[in-house]
Amino acid sequence: xxxxxxxxxxxxxxxxxxxxxxxxxxxxxxxxxxxxxxxxxxxxxxxxxxxxxxxxxxxxxxxxxxxxxxxxxxxxxxxxxxxxxxxxxxxxxxxxxxxxxxxxxxxxxxxxxxxxxxxxxxxxxxxxxxxxxxxxxxxxxxxxxxxxxxxxxxxxxxxxxxxxxxxxxxxxxxxxxxxxxxxxxxxxxxxxxxxxxxxxxxxxxxxxxxxxxxxxxxxxxxxxxxxxxxxxxxxxxxxxxxxxxxxxxxxxxxxxxxxxxxxxxxxxxxxxxxxxxxxxxxxxxxxxxxxxxxxxxxxxxxxxxxxxxxxxxxxxxxxxxxxxxxxxxxxxxxxxxxxxxxxxxxxxxxxxxxxxxxxxxxxxxxxxxxxxxxxxxxxxxxxxxxxxxxxxxxxxxxxxxxxxxxxxxxxxxxxxxxxxxxxxxxxxxxxxxx
Numbered sequence: 001x002x003x004x005x006x007x008x009x010x011x012x013x014x015x016x017x018x019x020x021x022x023x024x025x026x027x028x029x030x031x032x033x034x035x036x037x038x039x040x041x042x043x044x045x046x047x048x049x050x051x052x053x054x055x056x057x058x059x060x061x062x063x064x065x066x067x068x069x070x071x072x073x074x075x076x077x078x079x080x081x082x083x084x085x086x087x088x089x090x091x092x093x094x095x096x097x098x099x100x101x102x103x104x105x106x107x108x109x110x111x112x113x114x115x116x117x118x119x120x121x122x123x124x125x126x127x128x129x130x131x132x133x134x135x136x137x138x139x140x141x142x143x144x145x146x147x148x149x150x151x152x153x154x155x156x157x158x159x160x161x162x163x164x165x166x167x168x169x170x171x172x173x174x175x176x177x178x179x180x181x182x183x184x185x186x187x188x189x190x191x192x193x194x195x196x197x198x199x200x201x202x203x204x205x206x207x208x209x210x211x212x213x214x215x216x217x218x219x220x221x222x223x224x225x226x227x228x229x230x231x232x233x234x235x236x237x238x239x240x241x242x243x244x245x246x247x248x249x250x251x252x253x254x255x256x257x258x259x260x261x262x263x264x265x266x267x268x269x270x271x272x273x274x275x276x277x278x279x280x281x282x283x284x285x286x287x288x289x290x291x292x293x294x295x296x297x298x299x300x301x302x303x304x305x306x307x308x309x310x311x312x313x314x315x316x317x318x319x320x321x322x323x324x325x326x327x328x329x330x331x332x333x334x335x336x337x338x339x340x341x342x343x344x345x346x347x348x349x350x351x352x353x354x355x356x357x358x359x360x361x362x363x364x365x366x367x368x369x370x371x372x373x374x375x376x377x378x379x380x381x382x383x384x385x386x387x388x389x390x391x392x393x394x395x396x397x398x399x400x401x402x403x404x405x406x407x408x409x410x411x412x413x414x415x416x417x418x419x420x421x422x423x424x425x426x427x428x429x430x431x432x433x434x
Contacts, residue, residue: 007142012133015225019133020146022082022126024153025213026119029089031268031293032157032205033058033112035166037386038272038282042171042183043198044105047398048273052390055265057109059382061116062123069124070373071237078129079225085121086217092118093210100203103196111206118213120376127357128372140358141307147354148300155293160205162286168201170194172282240370249432250371253360256428258378260352262385263323263421267345268292269386270414273393274342277400277411278335288339292346299350307355313432316355320426323348327419331412338412345418352425359432385421389414 008016033054041051065088073081092115099107130146131139166172171183171194183194244250271292275285306315326348329341357375361368392414396402400411 007134007138007145009134016130016133016146018220018223018225019082019126019129020149022122023146023150024156025089025216026122027150027153028157028160028209029093029115029119030058030157031154031289032161032165032209034265034268035158035161035272035282035286035289036202037269038276038285039165039169039172039198039202040105040108042282043169043195043202046105048390048393049387052269052387053109054112055269055386056383057112058116059261059265059379061113062120063377063380063383064113065117065120066124066373066376066379067370069121069376070370072121073125074369078125079220081121081125083217083221085118085125086213086220087118088121089115089118090210090213090217092116093206093213096203096206096210100199103199108202120379123379124373124376127375128361128368131358131361131368136362139361140312140355141304143354143358144300144304144307144351148297148304151293151297151300151350155290155297158286158289158293162283162290164205165201166283166286169198169283171198174281237370240367243367244364244371244374247364249362250360250364250374252428252431253356254374254378256425257353257356257360257375258381259385259421259424260349260356260381261379262381263418263425264349264353265382266385266389266415266418266421267342267349270389270393270411271339271342273400273411274330274415275339277409278339288343291343295343296346296350299347303351303355311433312355312359313429315351316359317426317429317433319348319351320422320429323352323422324419324426327415327422331408331415331419334408334412342415348422356425356428381421385417389417392417 037051037054040046040054041048069081069085072084092111092113095111095114096108099111126146127143130143134142173182175182183191186194268289271289272282272285275288276282280288303315303319323345326341326345330338330345332338333341357372360375361371364371393400393410395405395410401409403410405413
């Protein structure tokens with residue numbers, strides 16, 4: 001009886017650690033940005049749909065650049081892809097400086113769009129690289145381990161958002177009741193001064209992040225890392241694409257990834273609006289976002305262990321059912337119990353991204369480089385779905401409890417979108433088991 005293959009071969013341990021650190025880096029960017037939907041809505045007096053454009057720009061960058069990133073990596077190397085990704089990441093973050101100076105929402109969106117060009121390069125590079133660092137038998141478990149460091153970066157990003165942005169926004173100040181925003185009653189001249197101050201508050205952490213990323217770029221450039229690039233390797237996209245579209249597991253996995261990412265971003269973006277509908281201010285709602293990431297992180301570590309004894313597709317099916325149960329609670333249970341249920345969804349989501357990713361890439365060999373790009377492009381679900389949810393929130397006005405749908409407020413009802421997404425993930429898991 002053969003022993004189970006080791007998770008990471010000793011000779012690849014250092015490259016594994018270095019590439020795994022990138023997972024935390026893009027997790028930081030994701031979760032410093034999620035609260036900005038609520039922040040920009042308040043500061044710039046936007047509708048829910050307009051505020052959701054933050055996610056449209058952020059995750060739209062993934063869709064735009066993932067395939068070009070795959071061509072680049074295929075032609076050059078993993079390390080070169082990482083360096084270019086870090087460069088675009090840092091440049092996009094630094095663009096927050098002129099965006100704040102011009103007080104232009106469009107400029108902020110453009111900066112986020114460019115920033116995620118870099119994240120697309122990093123994710124297109126890092127995920128298949130981690131999968132290749134050892135036996136295919138342990139590939140999905142290895143990716144879950146690396147992805148476990150993503151929520152650590154996300155927690156750091158959320159901490160920075162709460163401590164250095166949301167807590168300092170003058171436009172979020174309320175009266176003694178905590179329910180009436182003083183900003184809404186100010187004259188236009190005073191509003192303009194508050195707006196200028198708050199945009200600088202939003203700017204500074206991003207600019208600092210950009211400078212840190214550029215320093216990391218220099219460090220990685222100086223470190224020697226092994227490459228899987230084969231000299232003279234041809235970029236045969238069309239034959240690869242033909243093989244991929246005939247692979248049912250890959251095609252369905254890509255669709256499952258699209259709806260899963262959409263569900264994740266909706267849950268983590270609109271938990272602030274859900275909490276505000278219960279009378280909880282945005283800077284206090286961050287505590288529930290922290291709790292969500294905490295249970296998500298715990299779930300990642302638990303699932304890394306469970307995958308050693310339970311087949312990936314089976315575990316994905318069970319966790320999809322759990323996610324739907326929590327989501328039904330968030331929709332139909334009013335009050336704090338519904339909010340706790342929304343937090344619990346994150347535990348069920350912890351398994352999904354790396355597991356769908358690993359299942360979709362099983363047995364693809366060299367085709368996995370382009371396949372990985374399509375799976376990163378599927379992150380566009382995080383751009384599309386929150387905008388649709390924002391449109392639901394605007395059905396009765398810019399508030400969150402303007403009308404009832406199926407006996408619940410529109411903010412509760414809007415979470416039927418992620419519920420439907422988890423149902424599709426469940427169907428994919430059942431089919432993958434076969």
